[in-house]
Amino acid sequence: MSTNAVVAVAGLSRHFGTKAALDEVTVSIPHGSVLGLVGENGAGKTTLIRHLLGMLQAQAGIVRVFGCDPVADPVGVLSRVGYLSERRDLPGWMRVDEFMRYTQAFYPKWDEQYAEQLLEQFQLDPTQKITTQSQGQQAKTGLLAALAYRPELLILDEPSSGLDPVVRRDILEAIIRVVADEGRTVLFSSHLLDEVERVADEVVMLQQGRVALQGRAEDVRGGHISAVLSFAEPQTVAPILAGAHAVVGYGAQWRILFGGSRADLASAAASIGAQVSGEQTPSLDEILVARAGGKGS
Amino acid sequence: MTVGRLFWRTPTGGILWEIWGRHKMNFARHGGALLASLLCVRWMQHGVSEVTGAVLTLIPLSCFLGSYLDLLTCFGCIEMNARTVQIGFPGRLMLKPVSTIQLVLVPMFFGGTAVVSVFFLWNQVILRPLGHDIPLEPLWLGAVLLSFFWWIQAIAWGVPLFPGRTFITLLVAVTHLLVGFCPFMPIGASALWRWLLVGSMLLTAVLFASTGLKWMRRGVWEGPSRLSALWRSSRTRRARLIPRRFGSPFLAQCWLEWRRWGLMLPGLAGGVTFGITPLIFVARKRLAEPSSGFEFERITLTLMLILPLVLASALAMAFGKMDPLQPTGELPIYISIRPMTNGGFVIAKLAMTLATSALTWLVTFAAGGFWLTLLGDGTLLSRASSLTPYGFAAFVVGSIPALCLLILVTWKNLLTGMGVGLTGRTWVSILFLFSRLTVGIGLLALLFEASIDLSLKETLLRWLPWILMICLVFKIALSMAAFRLGLRRKAITGGVVGWIVGGWMVCGLFVAGYAGLVCHALHRLDIWSWIALAGFLALPLTDLAIAPLSLAWNRHR
Numbered sequence: 090m091s092t093n094a095v096v097a098v099a100g101l102s103r104h105f106g107t108k109a110a111l112d113e114v115t116v117s118i119p120h121g122s123v124l125g126l127v128g129e130n131g132a133g134k135t136t137l138i139r140h141l142l143g144m145l146q147a148q149a150g151i152v153r154v155f156g157c158d159p160v161a162d163p164v165g166v167l168s169r170v171g172y173l174s175e176r177r178d179l180p181g182w183m184r185v186d187e188f189m190r191y192t193q194a195f196y197p198k199w200d201e202q203y204a205e206q207l208l209e210q211f212q213l214d215p216t217q218k219i220t221t222q223s224q225g226q227q228a229k230t231g232l233l234a235a236l237a238y239r240p241e242l243l244i245l246d247e248p249s250s251g252l253d254p255v256v257r258r259d260i261l262e263a264i265i266r267v268v269a270d271e272g273r274t275v276l277f278s279s280h281l282l283d284e285v286e287r288v289a290d291e292v293v294m295l296q297q298g299r300v301a302l303q304g305r306a307e308d309v310r311g312g313h314i315s316a317v318l319s320f321a322e323p324q325t326v327a328p329i330l331a332g333a334h335a336v337v338g339y340g341a342q343w344r345i346l347f348g349g350s351r352a353d354l355a356s357a358a359a360s361i362g363a364q365v366s367g368e369q370t371p372s373l374d375e376i377l378v379a380r381a382g383g384k385g386s
Numbered sequence: 387m388t389v390g391r392l393f394w395r396t397p398t399g400g401i402l403w404e405i406w407g408r409h410k411m412n413f414a415r416h417g418g419a420l421l422a423s424l425l426c427v428r429w430m431q432h433g434v435s436e437v438t439g440a441v442l443t444l445i446p447l448s449c450f451l452g453s454y455l456d457l458l459t460c461f462g463c464i465e466m467n468a469r470t471v472q473i474g475f476p477g478r479l480m481l482k483p484v485s486t487i488q489l490v491l492v493p494m495f496f497g498g499t500a501v502v503s504v505f506f507l508w509n510q511v512i513l514r515p516l517g518h519d520i521p522l523e524p525l526w527l528g529a530v531l532l533s534f535f536w537w538i539q540a541i542a543w544g545v546p547l548f549p550g551r552t553f554i555t556l557l558v559a560v561t562h563l564l565v566g567f568c569p570f571m572p573i574g575a576s577a578l579w580r581w582l583l584v585g586s587m588l589l590t591a592v593l594f595a596s597t598g599l600k601w602m603r604r605g606v607w608e609g610p611s612r613l614s615a616l617w618r619s620s621r622t623r624r625a626r627l628i629p630r631r632f633g634s635p636f637l638a639q640c641w642l643e644w645r646r647w648g649l650m651l652p653g654l655a656g657g658v659t660f661g662i663t664p665l666i667f668v669a670r671k672r673l674a675e676p677s678s679g680f681e682f683e684r685i686t687l688t689l690m691l692i693l694p695l696v697l698a699s700a701l702a703m704a705f706g707k708m709d710p711l712q713p714t715g716e717l718p719i720y721i722s723i724r725p726m727t728n729g730g731f732v733i734a735k736l737a738m739t740l741a742t743s744a745l746t747w748l749v750t751f752a753a754g755g756f757w758l759t760l761l762g763d764g765t766l767l768s769r770a771s772s773l774t775p776y777g778f779a780a781f782v783v784g785s786i787p788a789l790c791l792l793i794l795v796t797w798k799n800l801l802t803g804m805g806v807g808l809t810g811r812t813w814v815s816i817l818f819l820f821s822r823l824t825v826g827i828g829l830l831a832l833l834f835e836a837s838i839d840l841s842l843k844e845t846l847l848r849w850l851p852w853i854l855m856i857c858l859v860f861k862i863a864l865s866m867a868a869f870r871l872g873l874r875r876k877a878i879t880g881g882v883v884g885w886i887v888g889g890w891m892v893c894g895l896f897v898a899g900y901a902g903l904v905c906h907a908l909h910r911l912d913i914w915s916w917i918a919l920a921g922f923l924a925l926p927l928t929d930l931a932i933a934p935l936s937l938a939w940n941r942h943r
Contacts, residue, residue: 144722146942160942161876168725178719180709182645190631194638195724 094153095120095242095274096141101150103136103298110136112298113150118274118291125289125306126278127373129381132295134278135175138246141276142172154242168196171240175247175278177227181220185213185230189237196238204237225252245277249284257284282373286310294377301380306373314354315371318343318363330357335379346371346379397484398492401463405496409460416457416504419449423512431515446512457504458535461497464542475543480603490543490596494536501535502528522569529584530566534559536591544598560660562587567664635726636734642721643738646709651701651742651800655694656749662689663757683758683766690754691792694746698799703815705739705800706807706936715810717940728934728941729878733885735804736930743796747789787900794893794925801926805933810940854919861928868931877934890927897921 096118103111111133118124126134139145140152143159143166152159159166180188185208193199208215211229213222219230228248235243249257279285285292285306292309294302302309318328323340330336332353335346343363347354351368358365371379406413423446430442465476479489506524537558545551565583632638666689667682704710708721708731721731758766806818836843872878898918905914 142723143942144719163876163941164725164727166725167723170723172719172723174719176719180642180718180720182711191638191642192724194632195635195726 093119095155096276097151097153097156098137098140099151101137101140101147101152103133103140103145103148109298111140114295114298114300116293116300116303118276120274121272122290123275123277123288125285125292126276126295127280127282127285127292127377128278128295128301129377130280131297133298134295135246136298137295138172138244138276138278141244142167142170169241171235171238171243173228173231173235173245173248175250177224177231179219179227179231182218184216184218185222186215188219188230188234189215192234192237199238203239204233207233207236228252239271239273241273243273243275243277245275247278247280249279249281257281282377286373292373294380296380302376309376310370310373312348313371313376314347314349314351315369315375316345316347316354316365317367318345318358319366320363328361328363330361332357334376346375397482397488400482401479401492402496405461405463412456412460416453419453420508420511422446423449423508427512427515443516446516450508450512454505454508457501458538461493461500462535462539462542463493463497464539473542475599475602480599486600486603487596490592490599494539494592494595497539498532498535502532505531522566526569526580526584527566529581529588530562533565533584533587533591534562536588536595537562540591540595540598543595543602556657563661563664635724636730636737639724639726639731639734640737643708643734644741647705648738648742648745650710651694651697651796652745652749654701655697655746656753658693658697659686659690659750660753660756663754664761667757667761683762686754686758686762687766690750694743694750694792694796695799698743698746698796699802702800702803703807703818705735706804707810715807715812715940716943717810717937722941727877727879727882728937729872729882731937732808732878732930732933733882735933736801736886736889739800739804740793740797743793743800746796747793787903791897791900794896798924798926802929805929805936808933808936808940850916851919854916854923858919858923861923865928865931868928868935872931872934872938875935875938877938882934886927886930890922890925890930893925894918894922897925 094117096116098114098116101111101114102109114133114137116124116137126137128134136145140147141154141159143163146160154166155169157165180191183191189204189208193201193204211226211233213226213229213233217226219227222230228250229252232245232248235245277285277289289306291304292302292306293300294309304312313334318330318336318338320328320341320343324343327336327338328343330345330347332349333345333347337344347357349357354368355365426442426445430439434442463476463479464473466473475489482489506528509524538555541551541555541558545554565580565587568580632641663686666685707715709718712718803818803822806815809815832846836846869878869883873880873883898914898921901917901921902911902914905911905917
């Protein structure tokens with residue numbers, strides 16, 4: 090584990106009944122970086138985040154945030170963390186200003202000017218009850234409360250959910266950039282991988298509770314090739330190719346997503362009598378779908 | 387196409403069909419309850435023992451109350467919007483191509499008819515044979531009931547976004563209670579005036595509902611209108627009333643606790659006292675006993691003294707939840723992520739429960755006192771003030787420590803079981819209730835046996851101080867172990883432990899001191915040490931020591 094790491098998780102496992110939600114997960118987030126946590130539904134993203142916040146106790150493994158155990162020292166950890174929940178779990182009965190004042194009381198570093206600025210930027214009515222807000226407005230209220238005390242670590246669980254594309258692009262990107270530029274650390278989970286690609290320095294892909302991929306976004310993409318396999322004769326079943334995460338097509342033409350170098354792909358294709366053409370670097374979205382969907386069409 | 391099918395296609399038929407479709411199981415239950423009550427009444431008419439009679443009386447009365455309250459919800463046409471959590475007129479009906487007045491009148495007409503006719507049915511078939519019918523002119527009672535039902539609908543439909551709606555509803559309920567019982571009031575009103583009053587109440591309910599619903603349909607409440615602007619400015623004014631910032635996280639958490647739970651117990655205790663007292667008066671009056679005035683006052687005072695304590699015990703585990711609207715016992719995320727120790731959350735709850743206990747007694751005495759002044763003849767008060775030789779003022783001053791004791795016992799009842807509620811796990815609550823029930827039944831059986839077997843009674847009395855002391859030592863040891871564990875796990879701080887232990891000692895000494903005073907006055911100083919020990923034993927220490935650990939178990943799952 091790196092000593093510079095804001096978040097250090099090693100060998101974390103968690104079971105709910107017989108289902109393994111997290112299985113030997115090891116993740117490290119260095120100071121000042123933006124980490125995108127991706128994966129299909131039920132991959133374990135929210136479970137991992139809940140461990141970081143101390144809401145879940147590790148059954149096996151170690152969780153450290155700022156070098157502290159979030160379960161043993163919730164005050165020490167939570168005073169430095171800003172969190173936006175996926176479920177937008179806000180007190181619907183409070184008005185926005187009441188929620189701000191309630192939250193402010195817990196954080197001595199609360200920046201009133203910044204909070205007012207965000208309130209204006211998000212166009213929120215401070216006298217409106219949270220329960221009467223739209224989904225997008227609730228997301229903004231939650232985001233405001235998570236940002237206004239300038240936390241050292243910002244955890245956003247599916248922040249895009251409920252936001253329209255314009256707000257998503259402008260607000261989220263700006264905030265994440267600002268936080269990261271100021272040397273703060275951001276962890277955010279998302280289904281929208283184009284968003285992750287745009288803003289994340291590093292990507293962790295969870296699959297069925299395990300870390301399937303981890304690294305810089307460009308490295309992850311660079312480690313995969315999307316290509317077309319051409320056969321002399323039409324194939325009745327999908328060809329089996331070692332290293333291929335997805336094989337889709339019919340007849341003599343099959344599109345594959347291959348994990349490895351171009352040389353590996355060429356030799357693997359040659360071994361089954363196919364020729365490679367149309368090689369491209371796939372998007373993160375394609376990689377996730379291929380890995381989650383399994384092989385074959 | 388049959389005539390029946392055509393009927394269902396009219397808006398009126400549609401609304402009726404919806405009531406039937408949604409609540410047919412409830413109607414079946416109502417039928418079953420009525421039938422069961424009828425059987426009980428018939429059984430009692432054939433002659434039963436006194437105890438069986440008392441139990442049998444409770445069944446039809448509970449069935450009536452349950453069914454009637456359920457009926458109000460079936461025919462009220464009032465629903466909660468799942469997204470906004472606002473209670474009001476069903477949104478889907480507002481989109482129907484039907485005039486607003488029709489939308490208002492159809493549910494009001496059918497609901498009113500159902501509510502009044504079902505009441506008379508129960509009154510005639512069940513309550514009258516039991517001797518519990520309300521001795522008011524049936525037509526008058528029906529009209530007041532109808533007006534009350536319509537006003538409840540009108541408020542729910544007409545002003546769904548108004549924050550003072552609860553207060554208005556309360557005001558309407560009180561007004562109807564006063565109007566309904568005005569034939570018994572010392573200030574008499576002629577029949578014509580009474581009927582004019584009820585007639586105007588019925589008419590205004592319809593007008594209020596239709597205007598409110600019309601505005602709602604047009605979006606006047608939320609849209610860009612003068613009303614909306616007025617509304618917004620009043621909200622802003624109110625927003626300025628709350629403090630600009632809280633002095634500490636503890637104060638912020640206390641504020642949150644108060645907003646969620648603070649008024650629940652005072653509202654319930656005060657409301658029930660206010661609602662039940664006139665009924666007691668009517669029941670006493672019907673018996674026409676010479677001492678009916680004193681009897682009424684005595685029963686009212688007993689109700690006032692018992693009700694808050696019983697309600698506090700019943701609500702204790704629910705108070706363990708941070709938010710009553712939270713569907714599960716799990717700690718809400720917006721609270722869970724706050725940098726506050728579990729002990730800090732518990733202390734905030736303690737402060738809230740103390741404040742709510744004090745307010746409960748004030749409200750209960752105000753509600754009971756209101757009716758006692760209006761309907762009673764002051765017999766009880768004159769007797770009570772003669773308890774001391776120094777007159778009424780000395781009696782009032784002497785009552786202050788008793789009031790403090792009542793507040794303390796209510797507080798204690800609210801806190802007992804809070805640790806269980808804080809775990810957020812249903813099975814723990816069930817286990818706790820079961821163990822309490824077992825211990826309670828065991829103690830009752832022991833007391834019953836002791837009342838028969840004199841030698842057992844003597845043995846128990848001889849050993850009682852020792853039993854109490856052993857229990858107290860065990861309680862302190864258990865609490866110390868819980869505090870130690872809490873401190874080791876950082877669930878609690880030394881300061882919080884100090885507050886809890888200090889508070890327990892002060893409250894215990896207060897109970898012991900007060901018991902000493904009373905025992906001295908009654909010349910029974912021999913039992914003082916027992917009461918003092920029992921006081922220390924009953925006051926919550928272990929519950930509070932365990933509470934932060936319970937919360938930690940809920941917070942860090």
